[in-house]
Amino acid sequence: MDKSWIFKDRDTLDYEIGVEEFLIFAEENASDPKRIPCPWSASRSSVNRNAPTPASTPAPAPTSARAPIPSPGLASETVNICDAAYNSSEYNNESYQFRRFVADAEQPLYEGSECTKLESMLKLHNWKARFGISDSAFNDLLSTVGSLLPKDNTKFLMLTILVSGPHELGNDVDVYLQPLIDDLKKLWEEGEPNVYDVYTKSYFTLKAILLWTINDFPAYGNLSGCVNKGYMCCPVCADDTTAKYLSHSRKMCYQGHRRYLARNHPYRKQKAAFNGQQELGQARQPLSGEEVLLYKVVDVSKLDKLQSDVIVTLCELEKIFPASFFDIMIHLIVYLVRELRLCGPVFYIWMYAFERFNKVLKSYVRNRYYPEGCIAECYLEDESVEFCQEFVKQACTTAGLRKDEGKLSGPLSVVTMKSIKEKERDEAHLHVLLNNIEVHPYILMHKEYLEGIHQGKKKSVHWLLREHNRLFADWFLEKVSSEMEENPGGVSETIRWIAGKPSFSVLTYEAYLVDGVRYFTKERDSVRVIQNSGVSLVAKTVQGSSAKDLNPVESDLIFYGVILEIWDLDYHAFKAPLFLCNWEDNDKGIKVDDLGFTLVDLSRQGHKRDKYVSMDQVKQVYYIEDPMDAKWSVVLTSTT
Known part of the structure; x- marks a missing residue:
């Protein structure tokens, strides 16, 4: 069957001939030639064979006339026509979509549903056409209905029975357990039929047995x-x-x-x-x-x-x-x-x-005349809040952090807008550039550029590093701009946006969650019993014996500090979360005692030009005051 007519103008003769040939083919494969179900997924309606072709028929206005509801056999008949069209034609790019459409006609809408996906869509589209519902209203309806359908991850539910009275029931509890015993007998002897197994996509009879009871x-x-x-x-x-x-x-x-x-x-x-x-x-x-x-x-x-x-x-x-x-x-x-x-x-x-959960349920009771209603309302409220939390986990992620499905990252406090100075903005921007993997080739190019223009001059490694940090951001912006003029498609989206400097307005937080670990600012920690503001960082640094050392060595060095502020730099297309930290002086502010414990003097500040650090680079630590000398703090490493 030739399908090229589908993409032609509806006013042309080729389109009209193609529709006629398709109707003839559908009539030959339909069980009722007078009423042919349309297999096209965007329509899902019935085609009257005696009606004129679409090319000569104007679109009817929505009316309130009652339209017939598709029967279950309509969906199966549609599948038969689709299968026949598929078997007699050559499908290439659209074959997967076509087979997926046919498969939807055989799968239930959800576990235990008597309607298939295709039958459900036929009924909904028929309802939409009958009452003249707009596309936007129909899409909102489908979104709402989808949120109400059962999901695969059903939450644990404990059913409770509240027995009123001043005393415990004692042996009379068997009166209330009798319905449960009847259900258990039925589950073991007869079972519950038509239970859907999502793994095998089949129905089976569920049987259950009581192994033991849990009671005080x-x-x-x-x-x-x-x-x-x-x-x-x-x-x-x-x-x-x-x-x-x-x-x-x-x-x-x-x-x-x-x-x-x-x-x-x-x-x-x-x-x-x-x-x-x-x-x-x-x-x-x-x-x-x-x-x-x-x-x-x-x-x-x-x-x-x-x-x-x-x-x-x-x-x-x-x-x-x-x-x-x-x-x-x-x-x-x-x-x-x-x-x-x-x-x-x-x-x-x-x-x-x-017993712990019973205590939670009892705390829901506000009106002692209606304890069951109080528990039901509060439990529903908790379920609604939990649903919103799950929605936030899935939809409200923060750009700039590693994606980990098992853990959550995002702000934990209210947000505050803050305007920063140009020097602060440039220092934070430089840190983002130097720690982005896509920018790394440009970093090497700029260092080679500096070494080339200063070739033959006695410049130390420290001087070249300082010069690189001072000039790289502006050089990188010019380099990316020239590349975009020469080859716009050769520059990635990340490079385009990160080359432009971020906004002077940043979002600040007092608490942030990074891969499941809570980080607080020092100010927030000062009014709390727990401590979440200590961090450590392992970074590569250039170290030499003195300022005149011409052969310094690059090695890893551990830095300890506390979080002063938490920023979200705005690059318009994405945000880069950073910690602004106070770091201890590694020369005079850190030592190891005789027992092997690391001690730091947080009052000795160092590395004031490197205050910023990416959230995924640090590890949480805790500081405990040394009982022998209050000026020093013992470093304890977190297990997370």
Whole structure:
């Protein structure tokens, strides 16, 4: 089939003949010749075979007449026509787009949806044509609907039940758990059909089984029917529990932890330190079960030592604290290592995470008459804020920093506009130029240029470096301008914009996040308990024995300082975030003590011409005042 007619003027005879040939082809491959679905993705409507061709028909005005809604069979019929057109034609550049269009007709709109992507678009475009919706309004509608559809990364959700009343339910909690038990039985016996697997793109029947419950100890007896009070409240020791009733304090105490020690342990023979008797008994063996170990998480070789340490610690507590201290919760510590062997790390089976989250839910309650409504509204509010945060992470990134999908970079405080002087602007601009990889070839060219014009003159390396820093920015601007006149396409966008000096107005912040690490200014740190303004920098410097040394050596040197200001230089097309720092004097402001700690004197400032540094070049450090000499500070390196 010849498709060249598509790109011709609609008033020409070739276009009219091409449309007629296409309609004949569609009629031959359609199940209903009187109503042919159009396969073109921009249309998604039905074509009346008896109607005149588009070349002779004016565009109708939108009306309020009710248009028929495409049926599910319409989409499948469209796919059949598309497949036939594809198989009988030669597709080159457009074949991928065409096959992608056909594939959309077979994929669900989202997981579990009964409508395919093509069916959904057919219905939406039909609705748009029926009511005369503008393109801009229709695009806004699609954006809003897309944000409401379910996403792949579903957030963890914990469903809660609030039972009103002055007392706990006790064993009556089974009334509220009965619906859950019915659902669990159904999930195991029948399963949940039509669950969509996004990996295999197929549906399957989901089945689930309850392995264990996570609850606190008082609820242990309500859920399992086990005794959790009195003389036999330990679920492991059972009738072998060592318990004693304290009549004066009217409570039970649980001691006798020496029986868990080895037979030859010296604590077994001590009397005065414990209950006045030797311990000759042995602990009861717990009920056996299949042990499941998570070798990649738990160091199994240390479990025996851990169990021994726990028992010795409890025995030490028996020597110090009165009997009333040892309630059942203290006694259950003996079996923590056993639970670790059976169930893996404790955070899989303990209640702490749920209890913490319950505290968060309870804090949502403002009106005690309607606690459920308070929790629902506040939870929805948190979800909305979290959605906005995710949007900021994806859409509001800052140019000039390395892109790392796993970490976030951007400002953490309010922004302030500041006007800077020309000298400050030029110093910051020079730093950006000298630390941009695309500018590096121009740096080498300029150094060769300086060496050429001063050839034969006794100029030191330090002098040439100072001259290079003084003249490079203006030379670079002239060089790029001449290259753009000769070959405009040969200069990259970054070079074009960075050659022009930045604006005198800069954005300043008090806090900034760089690859997940928080950096604050010194002024903000002074009113906070934590410290986030210390930085270190490893840079190459030219070092010589004296100012007259004609053979200096280039080597790495560590600089320590604090952040005074945080800038965003505006290059119009992008921004370059920088730290303005106070650096210590490397000659007299740094030393290493006898223990190997690095100490700096931050009151001795140096390198005042190199105050600026790129955010991705520094590493965060902390300064702690030396207890021997308050003038010096000990440097601690961050682990991030």
